[in-house]
Amino acid sequence: MGKVRKLKLAVLISGGGSNLQAILDACNAPDYPAEVVLVFSNQLDAGGLDRGRRAGIRAEAISHKRYEGGREAYDAAVSALIEESGADLVVLAGYLRLVSDSFVTRWKDRLINIHPSLLPSFKGLGVHQAALDAGVKFAGCTVHYVVPEVDSGPIIAQAVVPVLPTDDAGKLAQRILKQEHKIYPQVIRWIADGRVSVDAKGIVTVANAKTLEMADINPVLEPG
Numbered sequence: 001m002g003k004v005r006k007l008k009l010a011v012l013i014s015g016g017g018s019n020l021q022a023i024l025d026a027c028n029a030p031d032y033p034a035e036v037v038l039v040f041s042n043q044l045d046a047g048g049l050d051r052g053r054r055a056g057i058r059a060e061a062i063s064h065k066r067y068e069g070g071r072e073a074y075d076a077a078v079s080a081l082i083e084e085s086g087a088d089l090v091v092l093a094g095y096l097r098l099v100s101d102s103f104v105t106r107w108k109d110r111l112i113n114i115h116p117s118l119l120p121s122f123k124g125l126g127v128h129q130a131a132l133d134a135g136v137k138f139a140g141c142t143v144h145y146v147v148p149e150v151d152s153g154p155i156i157a158q159a160v161v162p163v164l165p166t167d168d169a170g171k172l173a174q175r176i177l178k179q180e181h182k183i184y185p186q187v188i189r190w191i192a193d194g195r196v197s198v199d200a201k202g203i204v205t206v207a208n209a210k211t212l213e214m215a216d217i218n219p220v221l222e223p224g
């Protein structure tokens with residue numbers, strides 16, 4: 001039997017890379033339809049680089065600080081690395097750097113991000129404290145396609161967690177992060193399986209989506 005081609009991923013990080021690890025762990029399953037071919041960081045000391053290297057994956061870092069030519073030139077260098085890796089999909093996983101419009105255009109429809117809030121609420125940084133300050137009773141995370149406007153773009157999946165009276169920003173972040181680790185590999189699987197489409201209004205449909213696939217993440221959904 002011929003070997004099925006897996007979707008090749010470039011994962012961009014800035015920090016510890018726990019989402020990267022969740023994706024790497026998913027990729028370890030022989031039937032998972034994607035593989036990581038590049039880990040990239042704008043922070044030279046990002047812990048996630050070692051996670052990639054330990055998995056035998058090329059891991060590169062270019063510091064954005066004092067980079068000649070500014071954001072456009074920096075992003076062109078990042079794009080060149082991604083192209084060289086042969087990646088089909090660019091996965092932003094805690095990449096704490098704004099990407100330029102030309103980067104977004106270059107990777108249009110092949111660039112996804114995870115954000116630790118239920119978008120369109122709470123864009124930007126400091127979202128866990130912002131959710132607590134707003135008094136919301138549920139919080140969560142969102143995987144979306146990237147468009148030039150920050151933390152916007154077609155929503156592919158979300159997971160919900162309760163906000164508890166005893167929460168501080170750290171506790172809420174941990175509870176949300178656990179769900180991030182589930183939905184990001186799930187979304188990548190859907191994309192690799194060719195099941196994700198976006199209509200003209202930016203509404204995402206996952207073909208043959210069974211509610212059950214998300215029911216362990218979102219207990220509010222009835223399996224069916």
Ligand code: GRF
Pocket residue numbers: 013014015016017018019020048093094095114115116177180
């Ligand atoms: C995650 O909460 C992600 O949603 C946000 O940055 C954090 C990265 O965590 N964009 P990690 O580096 O994957 O552990």
